[in-house]
Structures are given as structure tokens and as C-alpha cells.
Amino acid sequence: MNEARLLVLYTTAGCHLCEQAAAMLAELEAQGQVRIEAVDIANDEQLVERYGIRIPVVKDVERDQEIGWPFAMGDLLRLIA
Numbered sequence: 001m002n003e004a005r006l007l008v009l010y011t012t013a014g015c016h017l018c019e020q021a022a023a024m025l026a027e028l029e030a031q032g033q034v035r036i037e038a039v040d041i042a043n044d045e046q047l048v049e050r051y052g053i054r055i056p057v058v059k060d061v062e063r064d065q066e067i068g069w070p071f072a073m074g075d076l077l078r079l080i081a
Helices: 016-030 045-051 073-080
Strands: 005-011 034-040 057-060 065-068
Touching: 005 016, 005 073, 016 034, 016 073, 057 073, 065 073
Parallel strands: 005 034
Antiparallel strands: 005 057, 057 065
16 A cells, blocks of 8 residues: 655644645545645745745645645645546
């Protein structure tokens, strides 16, 4: 069996879109397809500059690919395919 792919969710507190993205990612994580690492951008000035108006953003660490909101489950599945 393949190891679950690591995805980073760039997020911050109080972001309702981030909560929606986290819920979709939690479904994939529950199925063993991915491992999720949530990173709060508020603690890093460079991350705020890069992702501040784009969050939530999901990054496939292995492939160095990312998608920003809006995205759906199908987009996440394509990211990890």
C-alpha cells in the first residue's frame, strides 16, 4: 500500500473557507489517502505575504504543487492523483 501523501493546509483562525477546506481534507485523511498538516499563516510574515488573500491553500509537498480556494473535492483528488 502506498504511503499517504502529505498535504499542507495554509489557514488561519476565523477563516470559514479554511474550515470548509479542512472538512474536505479530513474526509481524505480518514480514508487514509493523505496526511494533513495545518499551518497558520498568521505566525509567519512571509506566509501572510504569500497566502494572505488566497487562503485556504493546499500544497502537495511531494510534488510542490498547490491549489487555492475555490476548490472542490474533485480538485483535491486531482492534486493527489
